[in-house]
Amino acid sequence: MAGFRDIDRALFPIKSITSVIEIFKHHLERTSEPDLALLSIIVGAVENSLTCGRPNAPVQICEPIESSRLPSLEYHTIELLYNKFYTIIKGAVDVPAKNTTKTQYATRELVKKVSDAVWNTLSRSYYKDRAHLQSLYSYLTGNKLDCFGVAFAVVAGCQALGFTDVHLALSEDHAWVVFGETSSETAEITWHGKGNEDKRGQEIGKGVAARSWLYVNNKPVICTRAMEVAALVSAINPSLNATHDAYEVAYLQQELLWLLYDLGHLTKYPMAIGNLGDLEEISSTSGRIPCDILFREAISSARNYYDNMHVYPYTYQGGYFYRNKMYKEAFESWANASDVIRKYNYSRDDEEIYKEFLEIANELIPHIMKVESSGFSANSILKKPECFACLLRFYDGICQWEEGSATPVLHIGWAKPLVNTISKFDAEVRAQVNIVCESNNGDNKMEQKTQANGNTSCLNNNNYCISEKENRNNTDTDLIHAIESKVISDENSE
Numbered sequence: 339m340a341g342f343r344d345i346d347r348a349l350f351p352i353k354s355i356t357s358v359i360e361i362f363k364h365h366l367e368r369t370s371e372p373d374l375a376l377l378s379i380i381v382g383a384v385e386n387s388l389t390c391g392r393p394n395a396p397v398q399i400c401e402p403i404e405s406s407r408l409p410s411l412e413y414h415t416i417e418l419l420y421n422k423f424y425t426i427i428k429g430a431v432d433v434p435a436k437n438t439t440k441t442q443y444a445t446r447e448l449v450k451k452v453s454d455a456v457w458n459t460l461s462r463s464y465y466k467d468r469a470h471l472q473s474l475y476s477y478l479t480g481n482k483l484d485c486f487g488v489a490f491a492v493v494a495g496c497q498a499l500g501f502t503d504v505h506l507a508l509s510e511d512h513a514w515v516v517f518g519e520t521s522s523e524t525a526e527i528t529w530h531g532k533g534n535e536d537k538r539g540q541e542i543g544k545g546v547a548a549r550s551w552l553y554v555n556n557k558p559v560i561c562t563r564a565m566e567v568a569a570l571v572s573a574i575n576p577s578l579n580a581t582h583d584a585y586e587v588a589y590l591q592q593e594l595l596w597l598l599y600d601l602g603h604l605t606k607y608p609m610a611i612g613n614l615g616d617l618e619e620i621s622s623t624s625g626r627i628p629c630d631i632l633f634r635e636a637i638s639s640a641r642n643y644y645d646n647m648h649v650y651p652y653t654y655q656g657g658y659f660y661r662n663k664m665y666k667e668a669f670e671s672w673a674n675a676s677d678v679i680r681k682y683n684y685s686r687d688d689e690e691i692y693k694e695f696l697e698i699a700n701e702l703i704p705h706i707m708k709v710e711s712s713g714f715s716a717n718s719i720l721k722k723p724e725c726f727a728c729l730l731r732f733y734d735g736i737c738q739w740e741e742g743s744a745t746p747v748l749h750i751g752w753a754k755p756l757v758n759t760i761s762k763f764d765a766e767v768r769a770q771v772n773i774v775c776e777s778n779n780g781d782n783k784m785e786q787k788t789q790a791n792g793n794t795s796c797l798n799n800n801n802y803c804i805s806e807k808e809n810r811n812n813t814d815t816d817l818i819h820a821i822e823s824k825v826i827s828d829e830n831s832e
């Protein structure tokens with residue numbers, strides 16, 4: 339058990355954000371094994387005291403934020419919780435006496451036993467999606483964890499038992515572990531979504547599940563210990579209520595993400611870079627790179643390390659452009675997000691990303707069209723063929739996502755906003771978009787990623803073209819044809 343080092347002890351009682359950052363700095367810079375349980379308990383306690391604390395707690399006003407006093411966190415409080423965690427985990431697993439010479443690797447049974455130890459000490463029934471259920475502080479004081487929190491607790495438990503080979507694996511909406519001498523073993527350790535039977539102990543989806551977005555085509559973020567610290571920092575939730583954040587918690591999260599960024603621990607973690615971008619957009623840190631660069635770095639990370647199989651980096655960027663009324667750029671980001679999802683088959687485990695695309699298609703894009711078609715300006719996106727091309731690429735990606743899937747994606751609720759949007763572009767603008775039909779030799783979707791000019795809308799002798807896959811053998815072709823016939827009939831009526 340790593341336990342408390344003197345330096346940690348010396349930093350107690352924790353009275354300010356700065357001292358929390360000092361403890362993280364020490365663990366990240368001076369140890370090979372940052373203590374996941376300790377760090378999670380500390381940030382969980384700080385988050386809890388500032389977001390779920392007593393409503394009439396004394397509010398410091400006009401204090402410099404980093405030194406604003408926290409409700410003091412005593413060393414013995416944290417030590418009690420830390421030892422409670424170790425006792426729970428140690429009690430559930432009889433680990434063979436440490437063999438000093440041979441490194442002991444975890445087994446599937448060991449991982450399952452640690453998962454059971456956490457699982458069986460959770461409250462009987464509680465609202466699993468509530469905020470502030472991600473930390474070991476929540477687990478140890480309230481017996482409640484969300485699905486990410488269970489996965490994190492299992493990895494922290496394995497670390498406490500001395501298994502340095504057990505690491506967190508993260509997709510965009512799920513978490514599991516890798517372990518063993520070559521980290522090639524995988525195991526489910528938490529549940530996913532609502533009403534799904536958990537698959538704890540099983541290997542990660544090999545079959546049809548492997549082609550769903552949920553498992554990111556076997557390109558998950560495989561964490562180091564420091565990236566597991568980045569995951570717990572990303573999971574910090576500053577929300578006070580539906581409309582307000584506790585700004586001290588947001589500041590702590592932002593400063594810790596910059597600490598991890600500077601140490602290089604976010605390089606292969608697109609979502610953590612995106613989270614930092616969101617925080618910087620809200621409140622930029624002077625002397626730091628701007629948030630739009632962070633969103634671009636997240637995309638580069640996903641393209642360089644995860645074969646461009648992650649969607650969220652593009653929706654982080656698209657959301658930023660949308661909030662800042664950069665609508666042409668937003669369309670490009672969303673079309674690029676759609677180019678990722680088209681490579682997958684839709685499965686019922688993919689609800690989260692389905693909701694993301696539904697909101698873009700049926701809320702955000704219609705809002706943009708409304709705003710753009712109310713004022714008349716020569717610079718309007720309705721005059722830009724490249725915007726029309728991006729929208730077609732966006733919708734086409736969703737159609738292709740559905741192709742070959744057991745579960746349908748599109749329904750009539752999608753068609754109305756879609757046709758409304760398309761028909762806002764005049765015929766002479768639409769005429770400038772060349773739909774180039776590309777023959778693909780019927781490879782399944784994942785292999786198509788290396789197509790000649792891919793799916794990007796490109797400038798081609800003054801026309802904008804998007805590649806269109808031939809031999810669409812799918813009912814959704816009707817949708818494309820419906821759009822085309824609608825667009826053509828408009829032409830005839832003009």
Ligand SMILES: CC1(C)CN=C(N2CCN(c3ncnc4sc(CCF)cc34)CC2)S1
Binds near residue numbers: 513569573610613
């Ligand atoms: C563009 C967005 C809608 C904005 N926030 C997003 N997220 C917020 C932060 N998220 C995350 N941030 C860091 N690490 C992880 S690991 C994970 C899967 C469950 F373990 C999710 C997630 C999930 C995605 S995507």
